[in-house]
Amino acid sequence: MSETVTLSESPLPAARPVTPSTILAEELGELVQQFGAAPGVDRTLLDRLRRARDLAAGLDPYLSECTTPESHALAELARRTRETDWSADRAAGVRLEQEMLSGHVEGQVLKFLLHLSRATHVLEIGMFTGYSALAMAEELSDDGSLTACEIDAEVAAFARQSLDASPAGKRITIEVGPALDTLRRLSARLGPTGDRFDFVFIDADKPGYLDYVDYLLESSLLAPRAVIAVDNTLMQGQPYADGELSTNGAAIAGFNAALTLDPRVEQVLLPLRDGLTLIRRATT
Numbered sequence: 551m552s553e554t555v556t557l558s559e560s561p562l563p564a565a566r567p568v569t570p571s572t573i574l575a576e577e578l579g580e581l582v583q584q585f586g587a588a589p590g591v592d593r594t595l596l597d598r599l600r601r602a603r604d605l606a607a608g609l610d611p612y613l614s615e616c617t618t619p620e621s622h623a624l625a626e627l628a629r630r631t632r633e634t635d636w637s638a639d640r641a642a643g644v645r646l647e648q649e650m651l652s653g654h655v656e657g658q659v660l661k662f663l664l665h666l667s668r669a670t671h672v673l674e675i676g677m678f679t680g681y682s683a684l685a686m687a688e689e690l691s692d693d694g695s696l697t698a699c700e701i702d703a704e705v706a707a708f709a710r711q712s713l714d715a716s717p718a719g720k721r722i723t724i725e726v727g728p729a730l731d732t733l734r735r736l737s738a739r740l741g742p743t744g745d746r747f748d749f750v751f752i753d754a755d756k757p758g759y760l761d762y763v764d765y766l767l768e769s770s771l772l773a774p775r776a777v778i779a780v781d782n783t784l785m786q787g788q789p790y791a792d793g794e795l796s797t798n799g800a801a802i803a804g805f806n807a808a809l810t811l812d813p814r815v816e817q818v819l820l821p822l823r824d825g826l827t828l829i830r831r832a833t834t
């Protein structure tokens with residue numbers, strides 16, 4: 551694969567709010583401004599609004615402050631992602647934006663989950679610029695491996711440059727192409743006796759989530775005690791808040807509902823960033 555990257559890297563505006571807590575903080579901030587500028591507003595009410603805004607706005611920075619710092623390699627990868635213009639049309643037909651980066655706290659959570667599960671072989675469906683892949687690879691031992699599925703060859707090359715700058719990057723293999731095609735190839739390649747995946751992280755196209763989880767559960771790709779972690783399962787609050795659902799919002803609402811009724815699995819949805827659902831096969 552060519553390592554030539556033509557994406558434009560230049561300073562860009564700060565990330566927009568895309569999680570329930572950051573959207574809530576923005577909404578409350580706008581309300582504080584509007585009520586603060588209006589004549590005759592009750593000061594007690596305005597103080598309560600300010601406190602609600604501060605509670606929402608301060609949550610993510612405080613979580614980051616109290617979480618183990620990211621490595622230099624992860625910080626540099628995040629910087630490159632933030633400073634790249636993702637607005638151009640993609641050959642793979644997928645709209646990209648810097649907010650797709652998993653980020654510091656979620657990266658550390660994934661590392662913690664790998665530590666707890668003692669995972670050796672990891673699968674990632676949807677890599678983007680490689681932050682979550684590198685975070686997990688940093689937790690793996692030298693004999694561990696991570697296979698990352700990415701549909702966009704240019705983004706995969708962008709990620710490879712950052713991964714190659716870290717010793718942990720050598721543990722990561724990138725498979726370019728539609729994820730289901732990759733899963734089928736991996737299943738055929740492993741055969742009946744190959745090493746199964748102990749941990750799977752899914753952060754790809756939301757309408758494909760059900761198909762990915764169903765294929766994993768029905769295939770021989772998963773180790774007996776494997777855990778599947780699925781990102782963005784709160785999808786900006788759309789599945790539970792009143793309002794019109796976007797295509798992704800409807801896909802996540804359907805995914806969450808189907809998962810809740812699936813007797814094959816046990817799961818928990820955590821309010822981490824934009825929602826993280828942990829799934830395992832149901833105990834019998």
